[in-house]
Amino acid sequence: MPPTAVPTDRRARRRQETIEEILRLATDVMAEEGVGGLSLAAVARRLGVQPPALYKYFPSLTAIYDALFRRGQQEHLAAVTAAMDAAPPGMAAVRAGMDAAGRWAVDNKPIAQLLFWRPIAGFEPTPDAFAPSVEMVARFGAALQTAAELGEIGPAGAGEQGVRVIGVLLTGALSQQMSNAPDDPFEEGAFTTLLPHLVDMFVRAHSPS
Numbered sequence: 001m002p003p004t005a006v007p008t009d010r011r012a013r014r015r016q017e018t019i020e021e022i023l024r025l026a027t028d029v030m031a032e033e034g035v036g037g038l039s040l041a042a043v044a045r046r047l048g049v050q051p052p053a054l055y056k057y058f059p060s061l062t063a064i065y066d067a068l069f070r071r072g073q074q075e076h077l078a079a080v081t082a083a084m085d086a087a088p089p090g091m092a093a094v095r096a097g098m099d100a101a102g103r104w105a106v107d108n109k110p111i112a113q114l115l116f117w118r119p120i121a122g123f124e125p126t127p128d129a130f131a132p133s134v135e136m137v138a139r140f141g142a143a144l145q146t147a148a149e150l151g152e153i154g155p156a157g158a159g160e161q162g163v164r165v166i167g168v169l170l171t172g173a174l175s176q177q178m179s180n181a182p183d184d185p186f187e188e189g190a191f192t193t194l195l196p197h198l199v200d201m202f203v204r205a206h207s208p209s
Contacts, residue, residue, distance in 0.1 A: 019057050022047065023071065026064050030110035035119040038064070065120060070129035072111035077132040079104045084139060090147035095199055097140060098170050102195055105174050106186040113178070116171050140166055148208075157206025169198040 025046045029038050040061050044051040058064045083100035084093040105112035113119055115133075141163045148158035156162065176191040177184065186192050 015057070019067075022054065022057055022064065023067055026068060027110055030114070035110055035113050040064075062123060065114065065123050066126055066129050068111060069114055069125045070132075072108065072115050073129065073132035073136075075108070075111075076101065076104050076115065077136050080136060081139065084143060090143065090150045091152045091199070091203060093143040094140060094147065094166065095196065097143065098166065098195055098199065101170055102174060102192050103186045106177065106189070106192065109178060109182065112174070116174070137163055137167075151208050153203055153206040154208040157202065162202075162206065165202060166199075169202065170195070173198060 022043055025043050026038055028046070029042045033042070038061065040051045040054055043064070044054055047054075058067065079100045080097045083096040087093045087096035105116070141158075141160075144153065144158040144162050144166070147153045148155050153162075157165075173191045173195055177189045181190055184190065184192075
């Protein structure tokens with residue numbers, strides 16, 4: 001291996017470590033100041049550098065938001081995928097995925113707000129950052145289709161509208177929880193504990209009979 005390869009790898013490793021530290025500090029700022037309270041100056045101050053130094057890693061505040069969005073969507077998708085894959089097919093997988101999604105959101109409130117509530121005017125995630133969300137929708141759609149094939153719900157519940165309803169039920173419960181009881185754990189939340197009942201309502205509304 002050429003002698004220059006080692007420092008090059010070291011520089012790449014340190015750069016990635018700095019990027020991760022910037023994103024961690026940005027998340028801390030959002031947790032304390034709100035998602036809209038994030039600024040390059042606040043992150044730079046916590047990192048111990050001047051704001052222009054951040055441009056070596058992120059060209060703008062929007063780029064930091066996009067990186068946070070991408071990482072959040074990837075983590076969210078991983079949690080939901082693991083839960084759905086471990087559950088029986090059909091509505092059991094849908095329930096498991098919604099439960100995992102809700103738990104992740106409650107445990108990652110600042111990032112969840114960025115992902116699901118569009119709190120930053122004018123911010124649009126890049127297609128790459130949004131890709132895990134598209135996969136998430138596809139996974140729930142596939143699980144609902146399986147539920148219809150198993151006779152757990154009717155065909156109408158397995159279409160695009162069914163996926164949207166599931167999304168509304170989940171984000172609606174989470175919105176109420178974060179607005180009215182943000183410090184309650186998922187298992188005890190006045191609204192997150194309604195998720196099983198909301199899914200029951202969905203199943204009854206889309207009865208195969």
